[in-house]
């Protein structure tokens with residue numbers, strides 16, 4: 001068995017989930033921006049391009065289950081309430097291996113006067129290259145939150161169109177459905193987001209596809225030429241072009257020396 005994942009402060013996935021996920025830390029443990037450790041995080045040992053994804057949504061919609069399913073292909077039914085863990089894995093996108101980091105975020109509570117958006121959530125969204133907004137088809141309030149969360153993403157990324165996918169989870173619980181997944185699709189279309197209806201408990205492929213499409217969108221937005229490897233090669237100094245004046249002068253000197261030698265014979 002590999003090394004145990006560090007146990008984060010506060011609540012976390014159950015022991016079973018923890019043992020499945022090797023490469024994990026909490027937001028608090030994330031290296032400070034600009035530090036050497038952060039640079040390692042950004043590229044990984046192999047210098048791969050990095051895609052950072054934040055998973056947001058109301059409490060209990062299945063965010064942790066979704067992330068764990070994506071990372072391990074397993075559904076682990078029971079999680080303690082989440083304090084915000086960061087997970088990493090690699091994915092193949094169009095022949096390129098990308099390092100991806102997935103940030104699970106604490107569930108949002110809805111109050112009469114709006115969202116309880118703490119600074120931790122804002123920080124996660126600011127940090128992300130792409131966002132998964134999750135709602136549950138068994139919870140109408142979680143559906144109503146989508147618009148506000150999308151707005152928050154836009155506010156925190158002014159001037160950029162961040163790739164966002166809306167995920168309607170718990171598709172297996174049709175008997176207690178409160179939201180028709182069609183509504184989710186319509187809203188996603190209006191917001192210009194991709195949409196997936198999934199059952200984290202019953203299907204891995206849909207979960208994988210939702211993350212895959214985000215990675216693809218991000219990778220298209222960050223052309224490979226911006227990778228540090230490429231930038232490094234462009235920093236290698238080009239040989240200086242020969243100075244023509246200098247060459248001419250030296251040629252003349254050599255010529256006159258030869259003439260002198262010939263005349264002295």
Ligand SMILES: Nc1nc2c(ncn2[C@@H]2O[C@H](COP(=O)(O)OP(=O)(O)OP(=O)(O)O)[C@@H](O)[C@H]2O)c(=O)[nH]1
Nearest residue numbers: 059060061062063064065077082107170199200201
């Ligand atoms: N039937 C069913 N249950 C699910 C599905 N996805 C998640 N669950 C269950 O829903 C409950 C909540 O899942 P979590 O992953 O903890 O939800 P969360 O959004 O991370 O919750 P917070 O940590 O409070 O934000 C758990 O009991 C899961 O087993 C699903 O697709 N189908």
